[in-house]
Amino acid sequence: MNYPDYNSCILEMQGINKSFPGVTALDNVWLKLYRGEIQALIGENGAGKSTLMNILAGIFRYDKGHIILKGKPVEIKNEFHAQQLGIAMVHQELNNFPDMTVAENIFAGREPSNWGILSRYKMNDLVQKILNDFHLDIDPKRLMRKLSISEMQLVEIAKAASCNADILIMDEPTSAISMRDAEFLFKILNSLKERGVSVIYISHKMDEVFRISDSITILRDGKLISTSRASETNYDELIKKMVGREPKELFPLRSVVPGVTVLNINHLSRGKAFKDISLYLRKGEVLGLAGLVGSGRTEIVESIFGFPPAEQGIIEVMGKQVEITSPRKAIGNGIALVPEDRKLSGLHLLASVLFNITLPTLQAFARKSGIIKQRKEKSSAVQISQQLNVRTNNLKQAVENLSGGNQQKIVIAKWLLAQPRILLLDEPTRGIDIGAKSEIYQLMNKLTEKGISILMVSSEMNELMGMCDRIIALRSGQISKEFNHSEFDQEKILAAIMP
Amino acid sequence: MRNQAFQFLSRYGILIAFMMLIIVMSVLSPAFLKFTNVMNILRQTSINGIVAVGMTFVIILAGIDLSVGSVLALAAVVAASFAHPGEYPVFVPILAGLFTGSLCGFINGLIIAKRRIAPFIVTLGMMTIARGAALVYTNGRPVIELSDSYNKIGGKYVLSIPIPVIIFIIVVFIGSFLLSKTVFGRHVYATGGNKTAAELSGIITSRVIILGYSIAGFLAGLAGIVLSSRVMSGSPSTGQGYELDAIAAVVIGGTRLTGGVGTIFGTIIGALIIGVMNNGLDLLNVSSYLQQIVKGLIILLAVMIDRKK
Incomplete structure (x- = not known):
């Protein structure tokens, strides 16, 4: 037969x-x-x-x-x-x-x-x-x-x-x-x-x-x-x-001209995860990291955030060398990370929208004694969730019951309250519907217009090509090639990340 | 409408159950609602209640503290040993007891947070160590002949309210305030609910964990002082099984053993339910053997209702 x-x-x-x-x-x-x-x-x-x-x-x-x-x-x-x-x-x-x-x-x-x-x-x-x-x-x-x-x-x-x-x-x-x-x-x-x-x-x-x-x-x-x-x-x-669809329908037109270098990384290495990574990120720029699972893409952004810190190499923020040994240090240097898996590492699912949104910035809403000024906290949370169009009727609602897109917006919202200079986005649109995706792309564009710089990891090639000003291709923990916007070509990038 | 009713029930279910219990008890026994009996219940509940407030912190942190009963005994004998008449002013035994309890809790938290060993194991070890230390310290004999001023803590009244009850109320107020109104409280919920997310939000979770266990130890120490003062002796064998009563109160109160969710208010209701049960069943002349079965059933029932949510 x-x-x-x-x-x-x-x-x-x-x-x-x-x-x-x-x-x-x-x-x-x-x-x-x-x-x-x-x-x-x-x-x-x-x-x-x-x-x-x-x-x-x-x-x-x-x-x-x-x-x-x-x-x-x-x-x-x-x-x-x-x-x-x-x-x-x-x-x-x-x-x-x-x-x-x-x-x-x-x-x-x-x-x-x-x-x-x-x-x-x-x-x-x-x-x-x-x-x-x-x-x-x-x-x-x-x-x-x-x-x-x-x-x-x-x-x-x-x-x-x-x-x-x-x-x-x-x-x-x-x-x-x-x-x-x-x-x-x-x-x-x-x-x-x-x-x-x-x-x-x-x-x-x-x-x-x-x-x-x-x-x-x-x-x-x-x-x-x-x-x-x-x-x-x-x-x-x-x-x-x-x-x-043609990429331009989904992705907003990028009009920001990247400014001075805000993040500069030299020869960063960590165990078997990644080796000798050097890259820079400019003001208002979206830089993409392309690579397969296990290429070190997630580990690199995690180490820029100090979770865990890199073993070797130098990180400079705004031209000054910084020691990022913990997420706290990273936050102190104006860096924020939206992690790959929002349920596993981004949210306290059983807690409320409000709880999650203000978690990293609580100190800003608290007196010296550690007592939270609840009215101030709430008004900030309301403002940011309206700005991001988080669809929930009640800030006290448990995050668990929201859609993936809204959960992702909450993870982003909690970091926007911290007013970061550098936003690390690891798979920002994974598992969310197309409408929410589009909203997140628009938001990324708006943020860069305000001068925030974005380093994005994604396994979706069209997303990288649609949003990024530059793309760095990773292969087994090392940079294999860098592409400027004019050089974007799906096949060439794929060739650069395939083992 | 049905949904709203369900929400109401699941939020206030434990409170409704408590009210019903009180109504049933007061119908069955005329002595139940008398002022002296109510104070009696509160005083009996206060020891478990104080310990359970600490346990609430630890369980919201997705942990457990099996050592509180032994730590209570160790703190009681240490405090009592400084409380002989004419030796030290009364604040010395109090500070010694609180310090002993806090230190045990601090060590628990340190090992759990830094060595990443399961809280069950660490506090099981501390449970045995603290009990042994209490026995070694006293040679196995109760510490007696305590000063009058020390004995007042557990025995006196202010405005007809027993001092242990007043201490209990203050502990509840402060514990509840810490959890619901402060940055530290939020960090407790965040660390217990999702440790990775908490760390990625810049929270130093090891600090939160160490502080949480220290609070549990501190409150176990406080309970030890109150108890030894009430019975006018520090016994190294006291407090056995108190950890289970505290865990029961926390769980009946709706705090999840998996962490991240829970309130002091729930714990207090849980502790009161246990207290009322003990008292009411005593008044009704139910045998203490049977009481254990009833208590166990209540715990199971509470958890089953909680899972329905």
Whole structure:
């Protein structure tokens, strides 16, 4: 049998709708998957790829629509049910048990046993066979935590494949693994395909998508844009469809002429995270850091903020050398950081909007004795949240219940009250809807007009190219190339960040 | 409308439960609402209440302090040892007791913040150490023959109100003020709610943590002074299990064990519920064995209501 078999449709998702509080994640999405087909699912961050796949894997429930599996309508109740139906998913984040062995991980939840007594011998034996099948040279008895990230990812894939799944979902499997191991993964995928397994493959890497997929489905802002055979489309067409609009529609016109240098960094290094980073940032400028996960982009801005401080190198603010050993020192030097993950490191989710907005600047609203002047605090918070158009009816509302876009505005608002000179933005628009994105871009523009300088990390190339005056490309912790605005070219920048 | 009712219930649920408890008790026992009995309840609650205020700080910080009962005993014997008649003026034993408690708390906080060891473990260690220190210091015997002026702290009244109750009220007022009106209070909530976000906001969380545990130790010391003065002796074996009563009061009061959320007001209601239960069940001649079961059920019920939110 030659796969994919376009006469045998294994899965149909029909008119899927899903919303989260404040966001429509999926809007009438249709998807068809054939036996032995490798289908790539692509789109920008927040386009709804992971949501759609999480629905298929039984993790999220959908609001509307139908799922037809092998010709029969099904309602997928939970992850376990999805597995029983032959759907397995490899998640972007690794969900393993680090203190259990490879074999125990692969058989977690379905351990072979005799009368309830674990049969370790049988388990190791079965796992050895599975690993041999995929030509993986990993000892089933090794502890998971002793494996490299790549190996862990491969074990997860082996686990999913060993469930005898008909449909295997992979959410950016190569984002954390090396080129060599990616090759390995592609081999595994092809051998699965030969057995008639269908694969849905979420990826941001275009070259990869063209190499292994039979068809390509594009989502944008929760809507299905197109599904086409890989052989019948091309790179430019895909990018255009993914982005969906000319950059200038979304991004404000930049008119600020950068002034004097406000931040100057010389030979900054920290352990394995980044090495010998030198860069400068001028008044009113937006400077972008482009790079893959693990390229050191986040670590660099964190170290500029003193969290943790760099080990070597010099940081100058306004021409004066400064010692930034803690966030407090950074704040004292007029630096602010909007971190990558607002829930994990930006907000106290159970506390109120007011609480979060004034947290870094409380001293300014307090008497010497430490007593907060609550009226003054409130009026400042009201003012800044109106200025940023934070949509909440009550400043006492818990941040937890707001949409991602509004949460992000709160993280930015709390730093604007500190009146920073230098704003470090790490993925400022991750996971927020297009409207809020646009608002944040407008805001960035306004801030630079007021003389604030912005250093932005982003994994969205169009965002970097749309907002930045210059872009610095990072590759494995080092600067690989710098691009002036006139030199912006998606392919050249991508080439500079790819390992 | 239904939503509003639910919000009202979840915010004031514990208060409503407390009111209902009082109504039920006063119907069942005519002696319950008499002035002397009310003062009795307040005085009995004051020791646990003072300790629980400190525990509230620590639990909002996403921590726990298992050592408060032992620290209370250590502070009690140290204070009492300076309180013999004719030796020192009364402020010396008081300062000695407060210092002892604060020092234990400070050490707890220092190890937790700087060495990043789980609060459960650190304070478990301190619990044993402080108890042992109290026994070593006294050779296992209670410190007796305390001066009259020292004994007044726990035994006297001002305007018919027992001094322990007055101390309790002052502690509640100051604790509540610190948490809700000061920069430090905000930093406590921020550190407990999201430590990374707090640090990225420029808060030196280790300082907040050390201060929080020091407050818990200080208040355990204060409770030790009040208790030893009330019973006119400093016993090294006193205060056993007090940490659990304090944690119960905090949890009944709606403070989350995972940190970041909670109020002194809730804790006080929690402590009062426990106090009223003990007193009421005594008045009704319920056996002390049965009382433990009832107390346990109340704690479980309170937490289950809290999770519903």
